[in-house]
Amino acid sequence: MKILLVYPETPLTFWSFKDALKFVSKKSAEPPLGIITVAAMLPSEWEKKLIDLNVSQLEDKDLLWADYVFLSGMNVHINSIREIIRRCNKLGTKIVAGGPLFTTQYQDFLGIDHFVLNEAEITLPLFLEDLKNGTPKFLYSAGTFPDITQTPIPLWELLDIKKYASLSLQYSRGCPYDCEFCSITMLNGRRPRTKSKEQFLSELNHLYNIGYRGSVSIVDDNFIGNKRKLKDEILPAIIDWQKEKKYPFSFITEVSINLSDDDELIKLMVDAAIVSVFIGIETPNDESLNECGKTQNLRRNLVSSVKKLQQYGMIVSGGFIIGFDNDPPDIFEKQINFIRNSGIVNAMVGLLNAPTGTHLYNRLKKENRLLETFNGNNMDGTTNIIPKMNYRKLIKGYSEIINTIYSPREYYRRIKSFLHEYNVPSWKSSMPTLTEIKAFFRLVWIIGVLEKGKRYFWRTFVYNLFKQPKKFSLAMTLAVYGYHYRRIAATI
Numbered sequence: 418m419k420i421l422l423v424y425p426e427t428p429l430t431f432w433s434f435k436d437a438l439k440f441v442s443k444k445s446a447e448p449p450l451g452i453i454t455v456a457a458m459l460p461s462e463w464e465k466k467l468i469d470l471n472v473s474q475l476e477d478k479d480l481l482w483a484d485y486v487f488l489s490g491m492n493v494h495i496n497s498i499r500e501i502i503r504r505c506n507k508l509g510t511k512i513v514a515g516g517p518l519f520t521t522q523y524q525d526f527l528g529i530d531h532f533v534l535n536e537a538e539i540t541l542p543l544f545l546e547d548l549k550n551g552t553p554k555f556l557y558s559a560g561t562f563p564d565i566t567q568t569p570i571p572l573w574e575l576l577d578i579k580k581y582a583s584l585s586l587q588y589s590r591g592c593p594y595d596c597e598f599c600s601i602t603m604l605n606g607r608r609p610r611t612k613s614k615e616q617f618l619s620e621l622n623h624l625y626n627i628g629y630r631g632s633v634s635i636v637d638d639n640f641i642g643n644k645r646k647l648k649d650e651i652l653p654a655i656i657d658w659q660k661e662k663k664y665p666f667s668f669i670t671e672v673s674i675n676l677s678d679d680d681e682l683i684k685l686m687v688d689a690a691i692v693s694v695f696i697g698i699e700t701p702n703d704e705s706l707n708e709c710g711k712t713q714n715l716r717r718n719l720v721s722s723v724k725k726l727q728q729y730g731m732i733v734s735g736g737f738i739i740g741f742d743n744d745p746p747d748i749f750e751k752q753i754n755f756i757r758n759s760g761i762v763n764a765m766v767g768l769l770n771a772p773t774g775t776h777l778y779n780r781l782k783k784e785n786r787l788l789e790t791f792n793g794n795n796m797d798g799t800t801n802i803i804p805k806m807n808y809r810k811l812i813k814g815y816s817e818i819i820n821t822i823y824s825p826r827e828y829y830r831r832i833k834s835f836l837h838e839y840n841v842p843s844w845k846s847s848m849p850t851l852t853e854i855k856a857f858f859r860l861v862w863i864i865g866v867l868e869k870g871k872r873y874f875w876r877t878f879v880y881n882l883f884k885q886p887k888k889f890s891l892a893m894t895l896a897v898y899g900y901h902y903r904r905i906a907a908t909i
Contacts, residue, residue, distance in 0.1 A: 418463040421483035421510075422456055422575070424449035425490045425497035426470040429905065431765045431796045434582070436901040440856040440863075443582040444472035447634055450571060450585045451516060452489045455537050457569040460545070467575040470497060480510045485530075489516030492772065492793025502528045513544070517604055518793075521773045523556070525790065532556045536590075536605075538563035562606045565590060566613050570623050583632035583669075586620045588612055588651070592639040594673060596697070597709040597776040598738070598769060601638045609642030614650045618658060625665055631850075635670040635691070644682055652685040659690055664844050669693035675713050677722035683729045687842050693732040696723075701755040702748060705741035709777070723759045727838040732891075735761040736795075739815050740769035742805045749814035753821050760835035762828070762895050763902075766818055767795040768811070771802050798909040816909055823906040825870025828899045829877045835895075836881065836888045847887055860897055868900065 427433045427445075434446045449469055456465055466482075468475050480486065486505050490498050495518065505512050506528040514526070515533040523532045531553055533544045540557040547553045571586075578584060589612070590605040612620075624633065641647060659666070668691040676683060676694070686692070698719060699711055706714050723733050737752055745751075756764045770791045771778040781787050786803040796819070804811050821827055849857070864874050874896055881892040 418460070419482055419484045420456075420459060420463055420465045420487055421479055421485070422452050422465065422467040422487045423475060423501055424452050424467070424469040424471070425488075425494035425501060427493060428496070428794065429908070430493060430794050431902070431905060434898070434901050436904045437897045438582060440859045440897050440900075441582055441852055442855070444580040445469065446582050447585050447636075448576050448578070448581050449489070450587065450636060452487065453571040453573065453575055454568065454587075455487065455489070455515070455541065456572040456575055458537055458541050465572070465575060469576070470501075472577070472580040475501070475504070477504070477508060480505055480508050483510055486510050486512050488512055488514045488529075489519075491517050492791055494518065495790075495792060498526075502526065515540070517600070520558075520604060521600065522790070530555075532558075535559040536563050538565065538568060562591070562608075562610060565610050566616060568612065568616075570620055573623065573627055578627065578629055583634055584624055584629055585634040585636050586617075586624070587636050588617055588640065589637045589642055591642060592673075593642050594639070594711075594713055595776070596711050597780070598771065600772045600775050603774050605638055609639065611643055611646060611651075614654050617651060618654060621655070621658060621666070625662060630665045631667075632693075633666045633668050635668050637670055639673055640670040640691070640694075641672045641676050641679075641682065644679065648682055648685060652682075652689050652691075655689040655691075656685070659844070664690055664846075666690060667692060667845075669695070671695045673713050674698070674717070674719065674722050677717075677725045683726065683731070687730045688844070690842070690844065692730055692842060693734070694726065695734045695736065698723075698735040698755075698759075698761075699738045700741060700744070700748070701751050702741070702744060704743035704745075705748075708741050708743045709738075720755065720759045723761060724838050727760065727835060728840055730840050730842040732763075732835075732839070733759075733761055734763035735759070735765070737764060737766040738769050739766065739818065740800060740802070740804045740806065740811055744806060746810075749818055752818055756822050757827065757831065757834075760831055760838055762831045762835050763898060764822055765795055766815070766822070768798065768800040768815055769802060769804070770800055777802075796905055796909070819906045819909050823899065823902045825873040825899075825903075828902070829873040829896075832877055832892055832895050832899075833880065836885060836892060839888065839891075841887050841891075847890075849890055853890060853893075856897065857893060860893060860900075864896055864900055 429435050511530040513531045514529045520534040533540045539559040544557050589609045591609040592601045595602045672694045674696050726733050771781050772791045781802050788801045791801045865871055881889045
């Protein structure tokens with residue numbers, strides 16, 4: 418068999434970092450981890466090629482070469498996916514589709530030959546066996562969640578890793594919390610399933626042995642879903658590995674805010690160089706948190722929780738949502754003040770949406786409050802629900818939040834506020850890499866000379882260079898992120 422694995426193009430979003438990538442001469446922020454993991458599950462004797470539309474072009478000759486195109490993606494990729502399907506259908510190339518988007522709404526797509534849904538560890542072997550026997554079915558799905566201790570190391574050789582700003586791996590799937598708007602528990606369950614210590618270290622060694630050094634994203638739904646295993650096994654092993662290899666990687670992952678309750682766990686994560694975390698804050702309004710089932714965020718001072726993590730040496734990015742039924746009229750001002758006071762520089766603020774199959778989707782469907790399909794872009798200023806708040810007021814207030822928090826004055830003020838709290842981990846080197854040096858000259862020209870509001874950049878530049886030199890590199894990185902965020906804000 419000749420298999421062409423295709424990953425669709427990601428549009429301009431908070432997570433795409435398209436405007437920031439030019440500073441480090443990269444094509445994409447992260448590789449398509451899911452599809453190269455699937456590639457590793459295919460028979461070794463099959464020929465395999467991968468085209469990630471974020472780093473290369475898909476030519477007709479590629480589609481004509483393939484016996485099958487394996488296609489995967491998320492809601493945010495829907496337009497690119499439809500175009501890939503059209504091209505395959507035009508040329509007569511068969512398509513096997515799977516992944517989060519197709520698992521939740523495969524009925525919305527025409528022109529697919531076979532759907533292999535849910536997690537591939539269960540459904541892909543069934544498809545492969547039927548294909549071998551000449552009897553492949555149209556649809557494969559599973560009602561259970563697989564053990565991931567047998568999941569193979571992704572087939573990294575299919576990618577040109579030099580085109581990516583960071584690489585990624587996965588330790589666990591699932592989240593113990595069940596927020597109304599979130600599709601994680603529907604896709605991956607509430608009981609976190611983890612890889613073994615040996616398995617995780619093997620993946621680290623593989624990345625190390627192929628020559629990669631730099632940022633690695635642990636793409637878990639909630640990295641701290643099983644705290645005891647992390648503290649007893651995984652983090653001590655990562656710390657030992659990092660020390661032995663002289664800290665070749667730093668990690669970013671997603672956690673819940675209750676990480677701030679566990680000093681031991683925080684310290685172990687920082688010592689392991691897991692120091693950049695995304696947390697779903699959602700809202701400072703308790704009634705809205707109750708509404709969406711975000712119980713882990715209640716009965717705590719959220720600002721203090723964030724600052725505690727920063728003081729330990731963690732960079733906290735935050736997700737925020739506007740448009741809950743219980744949002745008060747002054748929610749826009751409250752969100753701005755929270756983001757300002759917490760010093761969360763990377764703040765993703767979106768309107769409430771209801772992804773297909775979530776508890777929120779089912780509730781609003783009963784209330785006849787659903788609009789078009791959720792497009793997966795967290796910051797495009799659209800919603801697929803009919804809000805209780807006046808829609809014009811909602812859109813106007815949302816725009817005010819985005820344009821306020823990403824204005825140069827506010828953004829650079831937050832950088833200063835964050836760096837005041839932040840303590841640099843002891844293992845972190847102060848020597849800039851060659852990539853950082855090249856990026857530095859680009860940012861000085863683009864942000865320090867060409868962009869409006871550059872006086873705020875130069876104030877940050879001078880202050881950190883002379884007052885906080887150990888934090889200077891991080892300050893400049895955040896300045897680059899701000900350039901990307903302002904491009905997004907300009908489209909809302």
